Amino acid sequence: MPSYNNNSEQTHKISMDRLFYCLSSPVRLKIIRILSDGKKTVKDISELLNILQPSVSGHLKILSEYGFVSELQYGREVFYKIIPERVELLTTYLDDMAGNHKISITTKQARNNVSFSECRRCYDHLAGHVGVMLLKTLLLNDWLIQISDKPEYDLTDKGEINMLRLGVKIPVKRRHGRIFAYGCKDLTEKEFHLGGALGSELMKGLIARGFISIYDNSRVITVIKPIKDWVDI
DSSP, X not given: OOEEEOOGGGTTSSOHHHHHHHTTSHHHHHHHHHHTTSOEEHHHHHHHHTSOHHXXXXXXXXXHHTTSEEEEEETTEEEEEEOHHHHHXXXXXXXXXXXXXXXXXXXXXXXXXXXXXXXXEETTEEEHHHXXXXXXXXXXXXSEEEEETTTEEEEOHHHHHHHHHTTXXXXXXXXXXXXXXXXXXXXXXXXXXXXXXXXXXXXXXXXXXXXXXXXTTEEEEEEOSOHHHHHHO
């Protein structure tokens, strides 16, 4: 059983300018990109970047202090992984800036914008109109309950039973460096969609059941079957 150094509580306590300062180092940016493919040890990162392990450890310490990475210890080995909420905070901030920039668009761009607004990825969970409506449906059906003003959510007994029935892996709560379930402010809808570890597993479940399809080179998600039907199965 791995042990975790959970620093998710600090994910909202550092100003945006300090976060960008943290990522001003090309090495730290490369480490973030490497960890986006999965957890790695200091040795793994050192070999991929061809730099000395003490240097990698120093950069990882800074990334940890700024809430970008967490440690997982398996026996004698220590692995590092991204804390998605920190990355989501930056991408949402940049998306908001882009959304406030008024530009003229072509018909093709307009169609792409509609697809982007309808359903897309926000890091590793469902966003856009479909994501917002899914969260509302889960709350309305009493699968989720709001437990804080942030807002954060928890599964009800009914929700847990149904999620497991639909093949959604219920993540171990608060033991892997990220929030279990929370409201992530949607760029286009200006409402909340479901983020956190549960949001990530829910999107995997929708893919496995053939309700949505994602592409590596695009954030836009193709909806194959109505998401509401997934809840009604």
